[in-house]
Amino acid sequence: MGMIYNQYGGEKFIDPEEEAMRKRILEGVKEKKDHLNKKLKDMQETKARELTFGEKAVGITFNPGGNPIVNAIKEQYAKTIDLLYEARELTTNGDMKRMLSVAITEAQTSQMWAVKAVTWQY
Numbered sequence: 001m002g003m004i005y006n007q008y009g010g011e012k013f014i015d016p017e018e019e020a021m022r023k024r025i026l027e028g029v030k031e032k033k034d035h036l037n038k039k040l041k042d043m044q045e046t047k048a049r050e051l052t053f054g055e056k057a058v059g060i061t062f063n064p065g066g067n068p069i070v071n072a073i074k075e076q077y078a079k080t081i082d083l084l085y086e087a088r089e090l091t092t093n094g095d096m097k098r099m100l101s102v103a104i105t106e107a108q109t110s111q112m113w114a115v116k117a118v119t120w121q122y
Contacts, residue, residue: 039066054081057104058111069118077111 051060058074058081081104088100 036066039063042071052078052082053085054078057081057108065119067119070115073111073114073118077107077114081107 055061055074055078058078060074060078063070063074084100084104084107088097088104091097091100
C-alpha cells in the first residue's frame with residue numbers, strides 16, 4: 001500500500017488502485033506535455049522559414065487541437081497544392097492555368113472536408 005502525507009504532515013495510506021490511477025494520470029499529463037512541446041517546436045521551425053504556397057493555402061500552422069492526423073492531412077495536401085502551383089507557374093497555356101487553379105481550389109476544399117471529418121465530435 002502506498003503512503004502519502006497530508007497537508008499537516010500526517011501519513012495517509014492510499015488504496016493501490018487509487019495510487020495506480022494517480023500514476024496513470026501523471027503519465028498522461030507528461031505525454032500531453034511532451035506532445036505540446038513537440039508541436040510548439042515544429043510550429044517554431046515552420047514559422048522560422050518562409051511557408052510554401054501550399055502550406056499557406058492549407059493553413060499549416062493552424063491546428064489548435066494539436067491533432068497529429070490533422071497535421072498529416074495538411075502536410076500531404078500542401079505538397080499536392082505546391083505541385084499544382086509549380087505546374088501553373090510553368091505553363092503559358094491559359095486553359096491549363098485555369099484548370100490548375102480549379103484543381104488547387106478543389107484540393108483546398110477537400111483538405112478542409114478531411115480535417116472536418118477527422119475532428120468531428122457530434
